[in-house]
Structure formats: C-alpha cells, structure tokens
Amino acid sequence: MQAMNRKLLLATLALSLVAGTRPFPAQAGSTNQLKAPEPPPLYHTNAAHDPDGLGKFYLGREIAQVMGHAGADWLERPERQQEERPDILLSALKIKPGDKVADIGAGTGYHTRRMAKLVGPEGAVFAVDIEPEMLESLKAGATAAGLHNVKPILGTLKSPRLPPDSLDLVLMVDVYHELEFPFEMMQEICRSLKAGGRVALVEFRGEDPNVPIKALHKMTEVQARKELEAQPLRWVETIRTLPWQHLIIFERSAIPLK
Numbered sequence: 001m002q003a004m005n006r007k008l009l010l011a012t013l014a015l016s017l018v019a020g021t022r023p024f025p026a027q028a029g030s031t032n033q034l035k036a037p038e039p040p041p042l043y044h045t046n047a048a049h050d051p052d053g054l055g056k057f058y059l060g061r062e063i064a065q066v067m068g069h070a071g072a073d074w075l076e077r078p079e080r081q082q083e084e085r086p087d088i089l090l091s092a093l094k095i096k097p098g099d100k101v102a103d104i105g106a107g108t109g110y111h112t113r114r115m116a117k118l119v120g121p122e123g124a125v126f127a128v129d130i131e132p133e134m135l136e137s138l139k140a141g142a143t144a145a146g147l148h149n150v151k152p153i154l155g156t157l158k159s160p161r162l163p164p165d166s167l168d169l170v171l172m173v174d175v176y177h178e179l180e181f182p183f184e185m186m187q188e189i190c191r192s193l194k195a196g197g198r199v200a201l202v203e204f205r206g207e208d209p210n211v212p213i214k215a216l217h218k219m220t221e222v223q224a225r226k227e228l229e230a231q232p233l234r235w236v237e238t239i240r241t242l243p244w245q246h247l248i249i250f251e252r253s254a255i256p257l258k
C-alpha cells in the first residue's frame with residue numbers, strides 16, 4: 001500500500017513538472033506572480049561618521065544630532081540680531097495680516113513671536129517642536145509678549161501634526177538639517193500647505209567656510225534643493241541678503257496631494 005502511494009506521489013510530481021504547474025496548492029500569502037522590485041531605502045547608516053551626526057544619511061548628507069533644550073539660551077542670544085538679521089529675514093517673507101503660518105522646530109519661539117506680530121489677531125502661528133521643554137519656554141515667551149495667536153504643537157519625529165491644506169507659509173530656521181526623518185516630515189509639511197503655499201528654508205551656508213558653524217549644521221543650496229525638490233515643491237528663489245544663512249523659498253504645487 002505504501003509503495004502504491006509513493007508511486008502515485010512520484011507520478012503527480014512528474015506530471016506537474018511536465019505541465020509547468022505547482023504540484024501542491026500555493027500556501028496562504030504566497031503568489032505565483034513576480035513581485036515588483038523593492039524601492040531603494042530612503043536612508044542608509046554608516047558606522048564611520050561625523051561625531052556631530054546620527055550616522056544616518058539621506059541623499060548623500062549625514063543628518064545632524066538634534067540641538068537639545070540645553071541650547072535654549074543660545075537661541076535667544078543678543079548677538080543673533082546681527083549674526084542672522086531676523087528683521088531682513090522677516091521682511092523678505094512678505095507675511096500679511098491674517099496669514100496662517102507655521103514655525104517648524106520653533107525652539108524658544110524667536111521667530112514665532114516676531115511672526116505672530118505680523119499675522120495679527122486674524123492670523124495664527126503654529127509653533128511646532130519635538131522637545132516639550134522648548135515648547136514650555138516658547139509658551140512663556142508668547143504669554144509675556146501678550147500674543148494670543150500662537151498655537152504650540154508637540155510634533156513627532158515624522159510629523160508636525162499640522163491641519164491639512166491650511167497654511168500660507170512654513171518657516172524652517174536652522175532645523176531641517178537635524179530632522180531625523182526629513183522625507184516623511186516634508187511630506188507632512190506639504191500636506192499642511194494650501195496649494196501655492198510656501199516653504200521658507202533657512203540654513204547656514206554650507207558653501208561658505210567663513211560661516212563659523214559646524215559642518216553638519218550647515219547646508220549647501222545644491223543639497224537643500226535636491227532634498228526639497230524630491231517633494232511636491234517648486235523652487236521659487238534664493239535670497240542671499242542674510243549675513244550667514246541662505247533663505248530658499250519653495251512653493252507647493254497646485255496639484256492635489258494624495
């Protein structure tokens with residue numbers, strides 16, 4: 001009887017090989033079709049890396065370590081007025097009363113407070129950070145300045161948790177280079193912009209050896225454009241009137257996002 005069964009099994013295998021079919025039903029979850037190739041990973045890691053970085057790379061750039069809340073005083077240093085000229089930056093942004101804007105990686109709210117005055121009571125500034133301590137000092141600063149249109153948001157590493165299709169402008173000062181998930185963050189930021197809404201990216205100039213900032217905390221214009229133009233964003237202009245930084249403006253495409 002056993003010999004009979006073995007003969008039957010061998011005959012089934014032989015027939016299925018000739019017919020090019022599977023001898024047994026496919027297992028749950030498997031498929032006879034060819035799989036599409038996996039897309040290449042967005043990020044890669046390298047054990048040999050800059051001590052200021054995460055050892056994680058995106059489009060050829062190493063991502064910098066996050067400035068912790070221990071650096072809060074540095075963000076409010078009086079010399080910043082001369083080193084970064086926030087007055088020139090803000091006038092270049094052409095913010096109007098009533099605008100809805102976001103300050104991503106707002107820190108202590110250095111730019112949030114200034115933008116809150118420009119958008120006025122009809123407008124709003126969504127101030128996003130991942131460090132609760134930064135948001136606490138941001139709230140205290142906004143309250144002390146009598147600003148009621150600042151909306152603090154505790155974001156995550158991958159999302160600023162902003163309302164969709166609602167913003168005229170997203171400002172990112174000295175933060176993009178330290179986003180641990182730049183691709184995912186920018187996708188979410190694009191979703192939060194109205195069609196035609198703008199992203200204003202401010203980074204210390206990586207091309208300029210005279211800018212006294214650590215290498216990973218600077219970005220070149222070429223690299224910044226490569227990364228942001230991988231999103232539904234169009235480069236509009238680069239403003240070069242700041243002492244140490246470039247201000248790069250992008251616009252969200254009018255095509256509805258998925």
Ligand SMILES: C[S@@+](CC[C@H](N)C(=O)[O-])C[C@H]1O[C@@H](n2cnc3c(N)ncnc32)[C@H](O)[C@@H]1O
Nearest residue numbers: 067075105106107110129130131155157173175
């Ligand atoms: C160098 S500080 C700049 C703060 C502010 N933009 C300024 O110019 O004063 C960078 C800030 O970005 C925040 N940050 C880093 N990754 C972030 C993320 N994924 N989402 C939101 N904030 C982030 C940090 O916690 C820190 O407060």
